[in-house]
Amino acid sequence: MLNVQSYQEEGVLQETPATGLTRRELFLASAAGVASVTIVSLAKAHDDVDEAAELIKRLTGRIAIASDRLHLVMPRTFPNGYTVPLNVEIDSPMTESDYVRYVRVVAPRNPLIEVATFHFFPQLSQPRVSTRIRLAEPQDVLAFAELNDGTLLMTKTWVDVATNGCA
């Protein structure tokens, strides 16, 4: 039941106007050939937990709790934005009564903020994954994980990239 709900929420998200606005603006900017970096730097935000929590609330409609059970490991600085290593791991016993449903990664300063969502299964998989992502500019990358009881945990990490990986 809850599982179905979380999938539905993701489906709805694609069309949520609240999140679409920023993305559309940035998309139009880059489509028009304007360096999106310039546009975004005007709106350079002060990164704090409140802002991250606010974004997650817009995406999921729910409140996330900053947690040190969620580990998002990325290089602090990286020479290019095309293939930035990402490792995310959640401390969880992964039993039927206590497990992680998914972890979702977003890059709020990318023209399209969604990066990836990884789904895990109790007893069968570990909530630990590595991949490589694109970043348009230096930013706080966010990860948030939903546990089986519906709790949302969040964390973020600052990554400085020298080149735009989304151009």
Added chain:
Amino acid sequence: MLSSMPRIQVPSSATKGEIFQVKALISHQMETGLRRDNEGDVIPRKIIHKFVCRYNGADVFVADLHEAVAANPYLEFYLRATESGRLEFVWHEDGGGVYSLAHQLLVAQ
């Protein structure tokens, strides 16, 4: 453009209960739909938007991928060995393309 060749790295055997690592890689442009060609036309989006790993028919790891995943998407994840059987890896591309690989895992009791 490269042909999309999927590759996996996974142990051939494991002991029951053991956590093992899986590495999955596919050659793919992951065209974001944000770029334009020389004529100024938008190059349509074509990405691998989903990756699924099944173990004896059951989903054990699923990834929804978006434009911000790097070209030649690489995934490293961890599964628990339960019983001998078939591991199946499926990459879903925009437009309905599917790439898949299968692997036989031997699990010692």
